[in-house]
Amino acid sequence: MTDTQKRKGRIQFLLVAAIFLGPLAIAAWMYFSQSSLIPEGRTNHGALLQPIVRLADTLPDSGLLAIGEGRWRLLYANPGECGEPCALSLYTLRQSRLMLGKEMDRLVRVFLHGDTPPDTVLLAEQHEGLATLQDDRLGELLDGKRPEGLAPGGYFLIDPLGNLVMYFSPDTDPSAMVEDIKRLLKQSRIG
Numbered sequence: 001m002t003d004t005q006k007r008k009g010r011i012q013f014l015l016v017a018a019i020f021l022g023p024l025a026i027a028a029w030m031y032f033s034q035s036s037l038i039p040e041g042r043t044n045h046g047a048l049l050q051p052i053v054r055l056a057d058t059l060p061d062s063g064l065l066a067i068g069e070g071r072w073r074l075l076y077a078n079p080g081e082c083g084e085p086c087a088l089s090l091y092t093l094r095q096s097r098l099m100l101g102k103e104m105d106r107l108v109r110v111f112l113h114g115d116t117p118p119d120t121v122l123l124a125e126q127h128e129g130l131a132t133l134q135d136d137r138l139g140e141l142l143d144g145k146r147p148e149g150l151a152p153g154g155y156f157l158i159d160p161l162g163n164l165v166m167y168f169s170p171d172t173d174p175s176a177m178v179e180d181i182k183r184l185l186k187q188s189r190i191g
Helices: 003-033 084-098 101-106 120-126 136-145 174-187
Strands: 047-054 072-078 107-113 131-134 155-158 163-168
Touching (some): 047 136, 084 101, 084 107, 084 120, 084 155, 084 174, 101 107, 101 174, 107 136, 136 163, 155 174, 163 174
Parallel strands (some): 107 131
Antiparallel strands (some): 072 155
């Protein structure tokens, strides 16, 4: 092999290496030198609950476990009488489920109320399919799992296995809440 052939072989090798390594080097340079391209923070609007609580282990006799078994559950808890803020939250609960479109059958709405039962006429007329439940122990557990600093009166998302997954504060925009739920439903292989 002559020196000219060796030189041509090296040049060809370097060109092939540049074709494969060049885009990687450019991407790394852009990522680390352009701070505006670095992803910031989280993309979810609700608060992920850590550590995950499995309701079947914590409250094995809770009536919630039988409601919507095998489906996702979006739960609103109100220990007092269902006044105007409660009625607005139930409306948000209903509309959020409807906003899921074809995925809405994968989600069950649950209203956890206190000692005062909800108005059955209102529920029958405006909230068909809403499951109601009175469970003080579940209410205490949920209140204790609400992330510190977030207002009470929000919504808990529970996966089909009975794990508390997310908490949405009461002032969360319903479309943002639905965006998080859709993302979870898309990634979920259960329910």
